[in-house]
Amino acid sequence: MSSNSPHELQDDQEPNAKVPAFNIPTIVVILAAICCGIFVLQEFVLTAEQQWILLRDLSFIPLRYTGPYTLDFHAFTTPVTYAFLHGSTGHLVVNMIWLAAFGSPLAGRIGAVRFLIFWIVTAGFAVLLHFIVHSQDATPVVGASGAISGMMGAAARFGFRIDRSQARSRFNGPVLTIPQVLKSRTVVTFLLVWSMVNLVVGIASASSGAQTIAWEAHIGGFLAGFLLIRLFARNFR
Numbered sequence: 001m002s003s004n005s006p007h008e009l010q011d012d013q014e015p016n017a018k019v020p021a022f023n024i025p026t027i028v029v030i031l032a033a034i035c036c037g038i039f040v041l042q043e044f045v046l047t048a049e050q051q052w053i054l055l056r057d058l059s060f061i062p063l064r065y066t067g068p069y070t071l072d073f074h075a076f077t078t079p080v081t082y083a084f085l086h087g088s089t090g091h092l093v094v095n096m097i098w099l100a101a102f103g104s105p106l107a108g109r110i111g112a113v114r115f116l117i118f119w120i121v122t123a124g125f126a127v128l129l130h131f132i133v134h135s136q137d138a139t140p141v142v143g144a145s146g147a148i149s150g151m152m153g154a155a156a157r158f159g160f161r162i163d164r165s166q167a168r169s170r171f172n173g174p175v176l177t178i179p180q181v182l183k184s185r186t187v188v189t190f191l192l193v194w195s196m197v198n199l200v201v202g203i204a205s206a207s208s209g210a211q212t213i214a215w216e217a218h219i220g221g222f223l224a225g226f227l228l229i230r231l232f233a234r235n236f237r
Contacts, residue, residue: 025104025112027107027112027115028099028103028104031099031103032096035086035096038084042054058078059082059141060127060142061078062130062139080124082123083123083143086142095144095148098152099144099151102152102155105162106170108166109158110232110233110234111234122221123144123150125220125221125223125224126147126149129217129219145214145221146217150226153221153222153223153225153227156191156226158175158176159181160186
């Protein structure tokens with residue numbers, strides 16, 4: 001994301017090329033399996049007390065850092081582990097769909113190791129912004145939305161150009177500069193729609209009196225992915 005309106009690449013596969021029915025990269029499948037496995041464990045295996053302990057030890061709780069608590073091991077791991085927990089079946093399903101949609105071409109482009117690091121970094125920045133806004137909040141934050149928002153931010157920097165000529169799809173072309181991004185109607189439209197959705201979610205959460213969606217984390221993750229993807233993207237030839 002270098003024209004005024006970058007388009008998805010045409011599918012120029014040879015007629016006899018074999019494409020797997022499921023072309024989701026292994027690292028994406030592994031991360032999704034961890035999310036699903038933990039959710040099944042929560043819902044069908046653990047007792048109520050064990051569920052509470054799991055939530056306490058794996059979710060991100062802002063008050064853990066600002067309240068009268070000793071910083072333990074979990075204080076350093078929860079900025080990442082929270083992303084593997086989900087609050088409901090719907091929450092899990094929606095996140096896994098977006099993970100497959102945006103994570104697959106990104107992992108195909110930057111590779112498994114860099115993708116895993118990207119997940120960790122964007123998940124961390126997501127709850128960092130949430131913490132800045134809600135530093136005294138005791139409500140646990142869970143869900144992969146922050147990291148997935150980072151993948152959306154990265155997709156915008158590629159102009160959503162996807163090469164489908166290989167066995168697995170991947171984002172194609174160089175990482176666009178921010179001025180190039182702002183010249184693309186496709187990307188700008190996406191950014192406006194994405195921003196409006198999060199604005200509406202934020203207003204709805206505020207008006208309800210109880211924030212159920214950590215929309216600030218979405219913004220934090222998106223900005224991290226949008227601004228840092230150049231550090232992860234391999235050189236384009």
